[in-house]
Structure formats: structure tokens, C-alpha cells
Amino acid sequence: MEAGAAAPEPPSVRQQAVLDAVLALMVEGGDQLTMDAVARRASCSKETLYKWYGDRDGLLTATVRWQASRVHAGREAVQTLDGTTLREHLQDFAVSWLTVITSRTSVALNRIAVAHAGSRKSNLGGIVLANGRFAIGERVKPVLEAGRAAGLLAFADSESAFRTFFGLVGRDIQIRLLLGEALDLDADEIRRDADRAVDQFLALYGQANT
Amino acid sequence: MEAGAAAPEPPSVRQQAVLDAVLALMVEGGDQLTMDAVARRASCSKETLYKWYGDRDGLLTATVRWQASRVHAGREAVQTLDGTTLREHLQDFAVSWLTVITSRTSVALNRIAVAHAGSRKSNLGGIVLANGRFAIGERVKPVLEAGRAAGLLAFADSESAFRTFFGLVGRDIQIRLLLGEALDLDADEIRRDADRAVDQFLALYGQANT
DNA sequence: TATCGAGCGTACCGTACGGTACGGTACTGG
DNA sequence: CCAGTACCGTACCGTACGGTACGCTCGATA
Numbered sequence: 001m002e003a004g005a006a007a008p009e010p011p012s013v014r015q016q017a018v019l020d021a022v023l024a025l026m027v028e029g030g031d032q033l034t035m036d037a038v039a040r041r042a043s044c045s046k047e048t049l050y051k052w053y054g055d056r057d058g059l060l061t062a063t064v065r066w067q068a069s070r071v072h073a074g075r076e077a078v079q080t081l082d083g084t085t086l087r088e089h090l091q092d093f094a095v096s097w098l099t100v101i102t103s104r105t106s107v108a109l110n111r112i113a114v115a116h117a118g119s120r121k122s123n124l125g126g127i128v129l130a131n132g133r134f135a136i137g138e139r140v141k142p143v144l145e146a147g148r149a150a151g152l153l154a155f156a157d158s159e160s161a162f163r164t165f166f167g168l169v170g171r172d173i174q175i176r177l178l179l180g181e182a183l184d185l186d187a188d189e190i191r192r193d194a195d196r197a198v199d200q201f202l203a204l205y206g207q208a209n210t
Numbered sequence: 211m212e213a214g215a216a217a218p219e220p221p222s223v224r225q226q227a228v229l230d231a232v233l234a235l236m237v238e239g240g241d242q243l244t245m246d247a248v249a250r251r252a253s254c255s256k257e258t259l260y261k262w263y264g265d266r267d268g269l270l271t272a273t274v275r276w277q278a279s280r281v282h283a284g285r286e287a288v289q290t291l292d293g294t295t296l297r298e299h300l301q302d303f304a305v306s307w308l309t310v311i312t313s314r315t316s317v318a319l320n321r322i323a324v325a326h327a328g329s330r331k332s333n334l335g336g337i338v339l340a341n342g343r344f345a346i347g348e349r350v351k352p353v354l355e356a357g358r359a360a361g362l363l364a365f366a367d368s369e370s371a372f373r374t375f376f377g378l379v380g381r382d383i384q385i386r387l388l389l390g391e392a393l394d395l396d397a398d399e400i401r402r403d404a405d406r407a408v409d410q411f412l413a414l415y416g417q418a419n420t
Numbered sequence: 421t422a423t424c425g426a427g428c429g430t431a432c433c434g435t436a437c438g439g440t441a442c443g444g445t446a447c448t449g450g
Numbered sequence: 451c452c453a454g455t456a457c458c459g460t461a462c463c464g465t466a467c468g469g470t471a472c473g474c475t476c477g478a479t480a
Contacts, residue, residue: 030328034437045458047440056438108328110389115325117390118240118318125390133382163381164410171377172343175384179320180327180335200374200414224427244467255428257470266468 011066015052018042019066022059026108030115035059057122060112064124067109068131071100078146086147087198093140094169094194100132101170102185107177114178137162144205153205161205168197221276225262228252229276232269236318240325245269267332270322274334277319278341281310288356296357297408303350304379304404310342311380312395317387324388347372354415363415371415378407 021042053059117125147153155161231252327335357363
């Protein structure tokens with residue numbers, strides 16, 4: 001998947017404030033995301049907005065990238081891997097993924113990106129995919145492969161195994177949220193959900209010694 | 211989930227043609243879905259559109275319901291259920307669900323509904339959920355329960371079991387499509403995917419005699 | 421044949437919003 | 451103290467689109 005032209009330069013503090021204003025407006029309801037509203041909320045002039053971001057799409061793109069840059073956790077290398085640490089890693093991934101996709105910000109952002117994917121031009125959808133679904137895939141797959149190398153997991157294709165993991169974790173959550181269902185999970189429910197998903201994944205792909 | 215006021219009366223043939231025009235325009239790109247474009251495409255006057263559907267939202271709502279009315283397959287009763295027929299039933303569900311969510315029409319419609327869910331008012335999202343995710347849930351759960359009654363499956367909560375099935379079938383397909391990835395599956399891939407999902411589901415919930 | 425309603429096509433209105441222009445202000449460097 | 455820069459606030463422009471009004475045709479009914 002093409003992420004669509006690398007980010008040019010990191011936003012200044014003032015620019016970050018503007019992008020946060022955009023995020024806030026997104027969360028408050030997708031339809032009030034006008035350039036006027038952004039300028040008012042961020043206490044800046046529209047002219048500045050256009051100077052910094054070119055046009056509305058540029059502003060949206062910068063916002064998506066800004067949010068993505070905050071979500072990325074560092075990818076720590078996996079060295080020792082026994083049944084317990086593998087399980088912990090997977091649980092961490094599941095919890096953080098569920099936390100992300102159930103957050104108001106993510107829901108709002110994904111709504112914008114999905115809507116944008118309908119009308120071509122400037123693919124926010126691609127950026128969101130690259131920084132969401134694909135980014136976590138690239139982080140999980142090494143763990144799965146390390147698990148296989150340690151004899152803890154068995155699968156032929158790590159991509160396919162990851163997709164199953166993804167499905168077991170997310171189930172119907174994301175589409176229900178995107179379509180407007182209330183359904184807010186607290187940290188406990190997320191943890192239980194993650195536990196269940198990891199249990200099921202290990203039941204499918206785990207070797208005896210887990 | 212509230213479906214949002216039952217459908218008033220079935221559309222006339224002429225009205226169906228109008229709604230099909232709306233669907234066609236949705237598929238061609240979400241942004242050209244203007245009342246003018248619909249009137250032109252359907253060879254009718256805007257005044258008629260407003261007379262029949264009240265306003266733009268009414269037209270969209272009618273379109274979503276119209277599409278939903280076409281997707282609903284009859285729910286046949288489940289009587290005899292052995293391991294083979296259970297598997298067949300689940301495979302049928304998986305195939306038809308994958309076929310639906312990968313169809314251009316469904317993607318376009320879901321995009322509209324998701325976008326609409328951002329700005330409150332007239333929840334298309336609720337209607338889509340009710341006729342998609344929840345409708346299939348209500349059709350699958352009786353089968354799961356029959357499978358449990360026949361000693362073929364083991365689970366405590368059929369809703370939860372269904373959600374796992376849903377996740378195993380859909381995985382990341384829907385979100386990737388909604389976010390604009392190309393990814394078109396042909397009938398063969400769908401069938402293989404459905405097979406895999408059913409295998410995995412039975413591995414998790416099946417009793418020995420499957 | 422006269423009347424009537426349904427509906428097509430087109431013209432029109434109001435407004436919201438993307439984008440631009442411009443005056444005013446504060447800070448920076450010489 | 452002056453020039454330059456960056457930016458705020460506001461006014462402005464053009465257009466696209468939701469919604470309305472109106473004249474016309476056509477088929478049905480008496």
C-alpha cells in the first residue's frame with residue numbers, strides 16, 4: 001500500500017495546535033469541519049491556513065499524518081520469546097489496537113477518510129490504512145514469526161495469520177462504531193476482549209507448549 | 211439497535227428506477243451524488259424527487275432501504291443438522307456475507323452511511339447496521355444454537371460466538387475496502403476464504419464429532 | 421373532446437463554503 | 451527608528467448545491 005508521498009516536515013508547535021483544532025472539530029461532528037470553523041477554533045486566519053496547507057485537502061492530510069505520528073508506539077525488538085512473553089506481546093497489541101479504534105478521535109478520523117475514499121483525489125484512506133491496519137501488521141508479524149521460530153506457533157503465511165488475529169481482535173467493533181453505534185468499551189472490557197482474542201488465536205495457531 | 215422508523219410502503223417500479231439511479235451514482239463516486247445528478251440520471255424532475263422523498267436525506271434513506279430489501283435472502287428454517295449441514299450453512303453465510311461486503315454497491319453505500327453517521331440527523335448508519343451486521347447475526351445465531359443443541363458446537367453465548375464468526379469471516383476486508391483499497395476478490399477466493407473461516411470457527415467452537 | 425393530475429425540463433433563489441484580498445498589529449533584525 | 455515578516459481578523463468573491471416555482475406534455479377519465 002502506497003502511503004501517498006512522505007510527510008514533508010514536522011509541524012511547528014503552532015501548527016500542531018491548528019491540527020489539534022481540526023481533530024477536535026472532527027470529533028464534534030464531521031459536518032462542521034469548515035475552514036472558517038477551523039480558523040475560528042484555532043484563532044488563526046484562513047489565509048494562514050491556506051499558506052501552510054495549500055487547500056482543504058492539504059489540511060486534512062496534515063491532520064491525519066499528525067494523528068498518526070502520535071499513535072505510533074516505538075517498535076521494540078523481540079529477543080527472548082517464550083509462551084508467556086508471546087502471549088503478553090499479543091495481548092499488548094490487541095489492547096492497544098482496540099483502544100485506538102474505539103477512541104473518538106480514531107472513529108472521527110476514519111469517518112472522514114472513508115468519506116474521502118468515495119470521491120477520489122488525495123487519498124486520506126491510503127494514509128489511514130498505512131498508519132493503522134498496515135502499520136500494526138508490520139509490528140505484529142515479526143512477533144508471530146519469532147513465535148514460530150521458537151516453536152510456539154505454527155502457520156505457513158504470517159500475513160494470513162496476522163489477518164486472522166486482526167479479525168479475532170476487532171470482530172464487528174470498528175464497523176459498528178463507524179456506522180454510528182454508541183458502544184463505548186472501558187479499559188476492563190477491552191482487556192477481556194483482548195484476552196479472548198489472544199486465547200482464540202493461540203488455540204488456532206499455538207503449538208502444544210503454550 | 212433501532213432501525214429508525216419502518217419503511218412506509220414499497221417503492222413503485224418508477225421509484226425503484228430512481229433509487230437504482232441513486233445507487234449507480236453512489237458507485238461512480240460519492241461526491242457526484244447531487245439532486246440534479248439524480249434527476250438527470252433518472253430522467254425525472256427534481257420536483258418529483260422532493261415530492262416523493264421529501265428531501266435529500268429521505269432519498270438516501272429510501273435508497274438504503276431499497277438496497278437492503280434486495281439483499282435479504284429468505285431465512286429458511288433449520289431442521290435436521292449434522293456436521294455436514296452445519297458446515298454448509300456456515301459456509302453459505304460466509305460466502306454470501308463476503309460477496310455482499312465486497313460488492314461495489316455495498317462499499318459505496320457503507321461509505322455514504324459512515325459519512326452520514328459523522329454528522330448526526332437521520333441515521334443511515336443505523337439502517338445499514340440493522341440490515342447488514344445485525345440481520346445476518348439474527349440469521350446465523352439460530353443455526354449456531356441448533357448446532358449446539360445437536361451437540362456439534364459448544365459455546366455459552368451465541369451472540370459472542372457469532373461475533374467471533376463475523377470476525378473470522380470479514381477480518382480486515384471491509385475496512386480496507388471502505389478506505390479505498392482496490393482488492394477485488396473473485397468467487398473462488400471468496401469461497402476459499404469462507405472455507406478457512408468456517409474451519410477456524412469449528413476449530414474453536416466445534417465438538418469432537420465434526 | 422374537455423378536464424385534470426402526474427410528472428418532465430428548466431429556470432430560479434438563498435446560502436454555505438472554499439478560496440482570496442487587504443488592512444492592522446506585533447515582533448525581529450539592522 | 452525603520453523595514454520586513456508573520457499573522458490575525460474581516461470582508462469579499464464565485465460557485466455549487468439544496469430546495470422551489472412554473473410552464474409544458476401526456477395519458478386517463480368522463
